[in-house]
Amino acid sequence: MNVTLETALAAHRFGLGEPDLAVVGPDPRRWLLEQLGPADAPWGEGLLDSEQTLELLKQRSRRLAQLKKMRGQTQDEAVAQPLRDEAMAYRRQQRLRLEANLRSSLGTATRSARPWNERLVMFWANHFTVSEASGKLHGLAGAFEREAIRPHLGGRFKDMLRATTLHPAMLRYLDNQRSVGPQSLAAQHQPQARLGLNENLAREVLELHTLGAEVSRDPARPGGYTQADVTAFAQVLTGWTSVDDPRSDSPTRFEARRHQPGPKTVLGRVYPQGPQALDRVLEDLALHPATAQHLAHKLARHVLADEPPPALVARLRQAYLDSGGDLRALHGALVQAPEAWAAPQRKLKTPQEHALSCARLLGLDVRWLTPPADGGIGTMGQSLMRAPSPAGWPDGADDWLAPDGVWKRIEWTQRLAARFGDGMDARALATRALGPLLSENTRQQVERAADGTQALVLLMMSPEFQRR
Numbered sequence: 001m002n003v004t005l006e007t008a009l010a011a012h013r014f015g016l017g018e019p020d021l022a023v024v025g026p027d028p029r030r031w032l033l034e035q036l037g038p039a040d041a042p043w044g045e046g047l048l049d050s051e052q053t054l055e056l057l058k059q060r061s062r063r064l065a066q067l068k069k070m071r072g073q074t075q076d077e078a079v080a081q082p083l084r085d086e087a088m089a090y091r092r093q094q095r096l097r098l099e100a101n102l103r104s105s106l107g108t109a110t111r112s113a114r115p116w117n118e119r120l121v122m123f124w125a126n127h128f129t130v131s132e133a134s135g136k137l138h139g140l141a142g143a144f145e146r147e148a149i150r151p152h153l154g155g156r157f158k159d160m161l162r163a164t165t166l167h168p169a170m171l172r173y174l175d176n177q178r179s180v181g182p183q184s185l186a187a188q189h190q191p192q193a194r195l196g197l198n199e200n201l202a203r204e205v206l207e208l209h210t211l212g213a214e215v216s217r218d219p220a221r222p223g224g225y226t227q228a229d230v231t232a233f234a235q236v237l238t239g240w241t242s243v244d245d246p247r248s249d250s251p252t253r254f255e256a257r258r259h260q261p262g263p264k265t266v267l268g269r270v271y272p273q274g275p276q277a278l279d280r281v282l283e284d285l286a287l288h289p290a291t292a293q294h295l296a297h298k299l300a301r302h303v304l305a306d307e308p309p310p311a312l313v314a315r316l317r318q319a320y321l322d323s324g325g326d327l328r329a330l331h332g333a334l335v336q337a338p339e340a341w342a343a344p345q346r347k348l349k350t351p352q353e354h355a356l357s358c359a360r361l362l363g364l365d366v367r368w369l370t371p372p373a374d375g376g377i378g379t380m381g382q383s384l385m386r387a388p389s390p391a392g393w394p395d396g397a398d399d400w401l402a403p404d405g406v407w408k409r410i411e412w413t414q415r416l417a418a419r420f421g422d423g424m425d426a427r428a429l430a431t432r433a434l435g436p437l438l439s440e441n442t443r444q445q446v447e448r449a450a451d452g453t454q455a456l457v458l459l460m461m462s463p464e465f466q467r468r
Contacts (some may be wrong), residue, residue, distance in 0.1 A: 031083075144170070222290055381408060
């Protein structure tokens with residue numbers, strides 16, 4: 001097979017690396033386009049959906065209520081100990097759920113024959129960040145990826161936007177389950193409870209998920225919004241909750257008594273009260289030109305360069321709008337863009353992408369995920385499903401280039417090579433995996449390595465393998 005630069009870029013810029021570029025075939029664009037659509041079914045065992053996770057939370061709430069009641073009736077230490085044991089057991093269950101979710105997500109990406117689609121799962125999961133670090137999710141982050149991201153990857157953005165906004169993980173992470181309309185029945189009947197509006201979810205949907213932060217700084221621009229828009233949108237969102245109330249029979253529900261009554265005006269449009277208003281707001285936001293611009297720039301920045309060519313961003317934006325917000329059309333337009341097929345490689349892989357590329361290069365399947373469940377990615381500074389803020393993990397080319405981060409990446413790579421590299425020929429692997437991207441300098445360093453382990457480390461830490 002004729003291995004061209006485009007063959008190598010398809011595998012490393014769009015995909016997650018391959019041990020042999022022959023898998024790309026003679027038409028790199030076709031290889032990528034045929035991968036688009038709904039994501040692969042998640043691999044793994046012991047996975048709970050959001051309903052099952054919340055059921056465990058309900059059971060825990062019931063049990064803790066019983067124990068606290070017993071504790072209130074007596075100071076007997078024999079009653080206090082079960083309370084502590086229950087709390088410890090629940091934390092252990094929570095950790096096991098997180099580990100199962102991590103193995104599933106990483107194992108699916110390691111094994112997938114559609115690595116471009118898996119890259120897109122990672123991109124959109126980071127775009128709609130939820131984080132277990134907040135302590136509010138109780139193991140829901142994995143279910144969020146499986147239920148709100150993967151099924152909608154080949155469909156319209158408005159459907160992914162709705163699925164993510166109303167998922168229990170997002171409602172909890174951004175505190176919408178605590179948001180109550182100031183004039184709602186709940187607020188009027190419980191004045192002593194100090195119930196009130198929480199704007200976290202509304203603000204992040206506008207700033208991070210749809211219109212973008214840029215327009216928020218200039219309300220005069222198309223799509224620009226004000227504090228009044230944020231407040232009105234937060235009022236639209238009141239009533240949508242996810243609570244661990246034992247009486248609840250659904251992971252997400254609309255509680256009319258918590259909903260702010262009356263019409264609301266968001267971005268100059270008036271929406272009626274009630275649950276149906278949210279669908280209309282989200283659809284208008286999804287199809288807004290500012291959202292198209294925000295998503296087009298963010299995707300091009302993620303794949304190509306921190307400052308993507310404006311002409312490319314404009315074409316992606318138009319592809320999105322012309323298709324009615326179809327994500328498959330947006331992803332396909334990037335594959336077809338001439339700018340996507342030019343060297344040099346400007347973007348540094350995140351620790352997650354680096355680890356997946358190494359695992360696929362060495363053909364490890366899922367062996368590298370035990371122990372620990374994240375394959376050690378957290379030691380490189382990226383604790384998966386525990387992003388530091390709703391903005392997710394940084395995506396700039398230099399964001400992962402701090403000396404300490406690079407050193408930890410070297411150490412991680414050395415451990416992987418020492419553990420799994422026995423008997424592997426790094427020289428042959430470099431030629432098959434990098435093709436035309438392999439520089440003469442890297443070829444010489446690999447050939448002059450003291451042993452096979454060092455040769456593999458030099459290959460996996462080379463600039464052409466580190467960047468995409």
